[in-house]
Amino acid sequence: MxxxxxxxxxxxxxxxxxxxxxxxxxxxxxxxxxxxxxxxxxxxxxxxxxxxxxxxxxxxxxxxxxxxxxxxxxxxxxxxxxxxxxxxxxxxxxxxxxxxxxxxxxxxxxxxxxxxxxxxxxxxxxxxxxxxxxxxxxxxxxxxDTAFFATLPPEAYTYAVPVDLAKAHGIRKYGFHGTSHSFVSRKAAEFLGRDYGNLKQIVCHLGNGASISAIDNGVAVETSMGLTPLAGLVMGTRSGDVDPGLHAFLGRELGMDLGEVDNLLNKKSGMLGLAGVTDFRDLNELIEEGDEAAALALDVYCHRLISFIGAYIAVLGGVDVISFTAGVGENDSLVRSKVVGRLAGVGAILDEQANQARARDARVISTPESPITVLVVPTNEELAMARETKAAIS
Missing domain, CATH: 3.30.420.40 (ATPase, nucleotide binding domain)
Known part of the structure; x- marks a missing residue:
């Protein structure tokens, strides 16, 4: 058939x-x-x-x-x-x-x-x-993109703004990259031969757009993107989280209107704003050449990611599996090394040799004795879409 x-x-x-x-x-x-x-x-x-x-x-x-x-x-x-x-x-x-x-x-x-x-x-x-x-x-x-995160509990998706305003205009956290987070979390369970409904997982989708999710026994309970895909992690051209007061500051001090601020944070910030590049291969070349701005940009990127992982471990009450996916997550061993290296205290122990190896398939990059299993899992959003489409027309 x-x-x-x-x-x-x-x-x-x-x-x-x-x-x-x-x-x-x-x-x-x-x-x-x-x-x-x-x-x-x-x-x-x-x-x-x-x-x-x-x-x-x-x-x-x-x-x-x-x-x-x-x-x-x-x-x-x-x-x-x-x-x-x-x-x-x-x-x-x-x-x-x-x-x-x-x-x-x-x-x-x-x-x-x-x-x-x-x-x-x-x-x-x-x-x-x-x-x-x-x-x-x-x-x-x-x-x-938002459907996988429809399971977020109210305490995770509710913003502390006037209730009537939020209800009238749908102002809340929605989350994005859901197709990828769903695919990768299920693939991780399948790869490990574990029950998807009995795993605490964190998925790090690190591409030009980047997001992270906490999945408790097959149910998404937290994610970094919010009302829009601008929130959360540092991305290629997006700032991720900033003080909301920055908008008023830029308007007051520089005379920028809301459209200009939105364009700045979505298209001119992130790694582009910090280092002048969005491709991590270019970033790594700059770091090797001694570029201090590029080195700081990588540190900022990893610090933000580590902070979210730590928070999500607390939300989940522990974690069994952390997976890296998408362009940066699958291909940049330096990012994985810097991030997982900081997680040894909570039970993620990196196998540096496995981390450096290149492969197209899912693989373990933590040591056998690591209490937390760390994976690289290539995402396949189109395959996930094909499965969803088949199910819908069936």
Missing amino acids: STPVLLLNCGSSSIKYKVIDADSEAVIASGIIQRIGEESGTLDHKLESETVHVDRGFPNHARALTYLVRVFNAHGPDLDTIRAVGHRTVHGGEAFRSTVVIDDAVLEKLKELSPLAPLHNPPGIAGIEAAREALPDVPHVAIF
């Missing part, structure tokens, strides 16, 4: 996609359309036996997806075989606590939720509308 599903991840100026057989879980095709809305864009379409590259302008998401249909028709796979389309949807608010099949009512509700994620939901909605028009005869499914 075969259940090919098309998975779309629409950003403000890009569309990433994969076709996965949700039964065999094999990747049939993948690709990315970049620089949507600019005069010159690109499309890269990869099949097992062929790679197609196109240089052309894509004025909007609808035109980009229309052209993608042409590429599928010319090079494969056959769109007539697609059983469903799964859409990565960043913010489901309180309305969507699990994956849903998209209809007009769902789409309208997503538009209502756009103020909660103004940078992410609008392009996602544009992608959904364009894909439903291009592929009208198959179900379309929304997979929410």
Whole structure:
């Protein structure tokens, strides 16, 4: 049996996609359309036996997806075989606590939720509308970044702001990267041969965007991102947690408006603001050259992460497994060494040789006698989306 599903991840100026057989879980095709809305864009379409590259302008998401249909028709796979389309949807608010099949009512509700994620939901909605028009005869499914964290207890998701204001405008912690945190935590339990419902886990999703979660016996109880993906850890261009008074300070002292402050904290801060780079390979080169700003940036990054891990161990009342995932988490042994090296006092003992080894599969990087097991677990959000999509149409 075969259940090919098309998975779309629409950003403000890009569309990433994969076709996965949700039964065999094999990747049939993948690709990315970049620089949507600019005069010159690109499309890269990869099949097992062929790679197609196109240089052309894509004025909007609808035109980009229309052209993608042409590429599928010319090079494969056959769109007539697609059983469903799964859409990565960043913010489901309180309305969507699990994956849903998209209809007009769902789409309208997503538009209502756009103020909660103004940078992410609008392009996602544009992608959904364009894909439903291009592929009208198959179900379309929304997979929410926030859904995994719908289990957060009230004491974790409630902000100390006026209750009426919070209720009226949906102001609370939602959490993001939920698809990755769910996939990695389940994969960790499977890899260790342990019962998912009987493990205390911390998952560190460290990519250009970064977040951390506490999972108690299969239930998410805390996470670092909040109302928006800006909160929590230091990220590639995002500041993570800062004093909320910074907004007023920048407005009062520098005359910056809210849009300028938002842009500063989302796009010009984090590792970019501290060291001038976002790629940790570049950061490590700068550190090796003696760049003090780069060294401090790494220390700040690791200090913030260690602080969250310590807090989450307290929230969980202990931890069995700590997993590192995503681009930095999977590939930067220095970050893992600096972080786990500081956790020896709570029971995480690093095997430095295992930490330095490179592998594509899940692996243990703690010593056999370490009370806390430390893992590197490659994430696979598209596979998780394929599974969610299959379950929704079943």
